[in-house]
Amino acid sequence: MATGHTDPQRRARIVAATLDLIAEDGVAGVSHRKIAARAGVPLGSMTYHFSGIDELLGEAFRSFTDHIVALFDAHLAPPADRDEARAAVADLIHALSEGSQRDLVLTQELYTLAARRPAYRELTREWMARSRAHLEKHFDPGTARQLDALVEGLTLHRALSPAPHDRALTLEAVTRITATDRP
Template sequence: MATGHTDPQRRERILAATLDHIAAEGVAGVSHRKIAARAGVPLGSMTYHFTGIDDLLREAFTRFADHIVTVFDEHLGGVDDREQAREALTGLVHALSEGPRRDLVLTQELYTLAARRPEYRALTQAWMARSRHLLERHFDPGTARQLDALIEGLTLHRALDPEPHDRELTNEAIRRITTAA
């Protein structure tokens, strides 16, 4: 295997392996040895690229949050009016809930870590602020906050329900929040 100097993708592989490992076994199972093995890198690469497990987890979860914000932006980016925004939000909820189970698990692992450890709350708060900023392009800040929570809840319910609700119910919930003001 190439050394760190000739393997510019090593750091990226470590971060991807960390997220894969968390999705498969949870945050509690993360160790330098397990991640190095999963990434196919020497164990020494872990301490070369990251100061410790918390540094690794923060960077991996930051990368994951960036991915989810990109999904938000892909749905809301080309929207011109409120009706299109409502439809885009319905599509977003269904894309997130029908998407990779890995993303759902990673979201819940990050939330659990943030609930237990204040230093991870800043990461989730920044993620929520970025999501709400995208929503505020189309809705006032209070409505954007409600929609952000609705998206999280509907996504989780749809993903875990053996008979998930349809687009009509999602659209109705979004419409109720966005027309209540």
């Protein structure tokens, strides 16, 4: 493996290690030292690649939101009509809630950080806008906003419930919200 400044993957490894540690220990549990150890890089690399922990957290959470927006794109790009779009939203909710526990934890960690710090609030606003842009391919902006909130809420409810509701109930909720949608 390349070392020093010739290691083109070092920055990406640091970002990935940061997300892993946040998922395991929460934002409060991360430090430059822990991240460097997890990424397998010298501690000095942290300040070479990032001006501080806030820049690193910002980039890590941007990387994470890119991943979630890609899931929105994967589910919402194919539908050809309104019924397919509704089914795709239901599938997305189930994919998110049945998927990675890591993603669920990272989402909540970002929301908690955003509740306290304006810079992260802006990052979550950007993320919501990007998610809604995918929903707006099939639904009007007001409906897309409601669906985005539904996706977040039902994902969390399903993921945390010992007996999550089934896909039929999810599809019914999506259908109700989109019933008065203006194409």
